[in-house]
Amino acid sequence: MSKQTLYDKLDLLGVEIDAVSNSGAIDYLINRAAPGQPAAYIVKPYVEFLDRAYRDKTLRDLLNGAELTIPDGIALVWAAAYLYAGRRGIGRFWLTLAQIIFAPRELLWPLPDRAAGINFTWPLLAAARDNHLRVYLIGKESQTGIDQVAALIAAKTEGITIVGARSGRDTTSAYGRVTDTWLAQTTAAIRDTKADLILVGMGFPLQERVCAHLSTQLDHGIFIGEGGTFDYESFGGVQRKAPAWMQRTGLEWLWRLILQPKRLRRQLAIPRFMWRVWRSR
Numbered sequence: 001m002s003k004q005t006l007y008d009k010l011d012l013l014g015v016e017i018d019a020v021s022n023s024g025a026i027d028y029l030i031n032r033a034a035p036g037q038p039a040a041y042i043v044k045p046y047v048e049f050l051d052r053a054y055r056d057k058t059l060r061d062l063l064n065g066a067e068l069t070i071p072d073g074i075a076l077v078w079a080a081a082y083l084y085a086g087r088r089g090i091g092r093f094w095l096t097l098a099q100i101i102f103a104p105r106e107l108l109w110p111l112p113d114r115a116a117g118i119n120f121t122w123p124l125l126a127a128a129r130d131n132h133l134r135v136y137l138i139g140k141e142s143q144t145g146i147d148q149v150a151a152l153i154a155a156k157t158e159g160i161t162i163v164g165a166r167s168g169r170d171t172t173s174a175y176g177r178v179t180d181t182w183l184a185q186t187t188a189a190i191r192d193t194k195a196d197l198i199l200v201g202m203g204f205p206l207q208e209r210v211c212a213h214l215s216t217q218l219d220h221g222i223f224i225g226e227g228g229t230f231d232y233e234s235f236g237g238v239q240r241k242a243p244a245w246m247q248r249t250g251l252e253w254l255w256r257l258i259l260q261p262k263r264l265r266r267q268l269a270i271p272r273f274m275w276r277v278w279r280s281r
Contacts, residue, residue, distance in 0.1 A: 074250030139201030
């Protein structure tokens with residue numbers, strides 16, 4: 001399970017999720033990233049994470065070994081509400097599913113929030129600036145790409161200290177993998193910059209494996225898996241954020257499917273997840 005002890009933990013299909021609001025999570029991360037604090041890694045699982053972890057104990061252990069596990073996505077909020085906030089049964093199962101669209105605020109217990117990608121990362125970066133933390137970025141396919149992300153963050157968050165940026169693509173290895181040499185070079189780079197907060201956008205589960213490894217090699221620094229955060233328009237990418245009403249009603253998955261029909265196979269994780277939650281009653 002996650003290592004923090006301030007917040008309740010909820011078991012969702014074998015993965016312990018921390019019942020923490022976005023503001024509470026940001027406060028926690030800023031305090032843990034302060035100079036003198038030991039290194040650790042943070043995960044923000046969404047439904048695809050739990051779908052894969054359900055079938056793979058190694059991935060479950062990886063998620064459960066994080067310092068803090070922050071829910072990302074309405075599906076996790078729904079599952080917690082169904083499993084922990086009332087009597088389980090077929091009627092309530094369908095009622096809570098309907099609430100995802102028509103009354104999503106009714107589901108905000110016991111998980112009070114969801115760290116929905118950039119809606120979490122931008123406030124975190126602002127808090128890092130306000131608390132004089134040193135930020136390091138890992139992600140994008142090329143060094144030029146991640147350098148552009150760093151420049152854009154610096155422009156939008158005036159006064160932030162970005163001490164380094166590194167491509168998340170190890171060109172000496174197969175796609176989706178990194179070599180020991182890449183890990184050693186990345187460890188040295190972060191150590192040299194004395195970074196406090198390291199945002200890693202390499203996709204699940206590679207970024208979580210990288211975060212977990214780096215946190216064991218360094219004495220300080222909080223590593224956070226960012227998934228596709230740097231691909232969004234507000235970070236200089238091409239991915240458009242769903243309209244506000246779709247975010248409110250838990251339909252972001254539909255927006256992404258409309259924009260990227262090839263995601264259909266990945267989106268099948270959602271009904272699988274719901275079926276497993278029903279069976280776990």
